[in-house]
Amino acid sequence: MSSNKSFSSETANRYALALYELANEKSGLEAIVKDVNELLAAYKTSEDFKNFVNNPTLSQSSQLEVLKKISIEMNLSKITKSFLSILVIKKRIFFLNKIFSNFLSLVSKKKGELTASLISSKNLTNEELKNLNTELSQAMNTTVTFNYKVDEALIGGLKMQIGSLMIDTSIKNKLKKYEQIMLEA
16 A cells, blocks of 8 residues: 555656646746646535546546546646646546645745645634735745644644644643643642
8 A cells, every 4th residue: 555655646746747847848837837726726626526537437538528628618728738638648637636736836846935834723814824924934034835724623822834843832732731741740
């Protein structure tokens, strides 16, 4: 199982790198990033699209036909259309989510951007998120983007992870620390 997982990760990385290099070579990186974001959003929100991508019983011709219709409907770039066709022909379409996620990570890395995971106990306003992003970007001396979500179980405070750095100011974490101290005493 683990060798299969590494195979899929390795395959996704290779295809993501190939798409990045092709987009860079053809000066179409921004268009490809837009297409990839839209396709990933469709994958995450549409069960029909997710089932289409993950269905191994569909014939190659029907997959290509559906992708052609999707490409027209979403006004995808020529490079993205060709790349999707290659994924179908090479029977790698079921790696779509991993490939596109790896592609976006690669683009961010090449631009010198960092992605941080931010979890708060309450919904933060756009202004609060913007201020936090600005301060963090200045402190890290690079552009930082957030994967933001709310977790009311934190009771109060924030949790942030940037790479291996974890900052946890949540009340839940502080209560755990006090509990540990009391158990040791």
